[in-house]
Amino acid sequence: MHNTTPTRRALTTLAVAAAVALGATGTAVAAPQAPAAHAATTTASTTAGTYTLHSIADLAAQRLATADLVAAAKFGTSSPIDDPAREQQVLDAVAAQAEQLGADPDAVRKVFRDQIEANKLVQRGLFQRWTDHPDQAPTSRPDLSVVRVEINRINTELVKALAATTADRSGYVCYPELYISAAQVRHERHLDRLHTEALFRALPSVCES
Template structure:
């Protein structure tokens, strides 16, 4: 009987410990929200990039710059204990989402015959340094959500965390694109 009582006591202690640990861990939606807020901030900078492209007439697609950004992200992946390929995919998704915003805004402005009359920051001196800083923050936050990426509930948590972040349909679609590969589905699902 003492052996059975010890086994039950150990099992009960393990269960209580597990519950206490789970209670201390932040909820998945709360863990995803900082990352999604940063991704949304990055998309909003896309509005400024679109203004500079409107003014300069330069194309939105900038393959050499994209390759440089992805290479830099791969290098930083190790500092955050992240897989360089996962990081490359994440950053590529951010750039695709950002271009979606830029193409959408340019189309709106072309239809209207003008862009908004707002201050234009310098792309190289002001906008790109902001994007570089956001990339570092993004990688830290991406590392924080790594434990949730394979959970079957990840898409639901992601949808809840995305709610209310954007201000229009274009940015909502772009944020959906930016987060498209965050959750990893099990094979055959």
């Protein structure tokens, strides 16, 4: 286990520097898209089954894209952003998948806890934005059950990627490589400030597995 406190501080500094260098200074939030649009953006390396640290960063970004849809489905309803029962279902499912693939289920759970918190960070940011600017609020409500199908697909791919990159994630070189990959993904996917912040929030436990 690495000494995570100074490491996370260093990575936070690196994340901010990388985001600024790549121009992640905008605040615009794109309108929620259908899940199929996100599914179509899977990277070539992931599609081919060759997983890398870049694949993990990109899958994390894909998962964050679903937060826009979840937020749109919940905004203006009684459905809370925090959903402990659903979160536990996700954690149990990915741990079971990890065991089937010979990966450490506890390590995978830890990664997905970060993924869930990052997703909620986006939802809270969008809720605040739409509350402050009602004219920017979504005008349609996505079907949450359909969105969750897409989330489950990404979860499965991410577990596979974590299982396939155990060696890459076990060394100290993982940290710089992962966060360089995250900066590249931010640029490739044109992430705004909110989603860039969430992307880096989603990744700290990847290299602690």
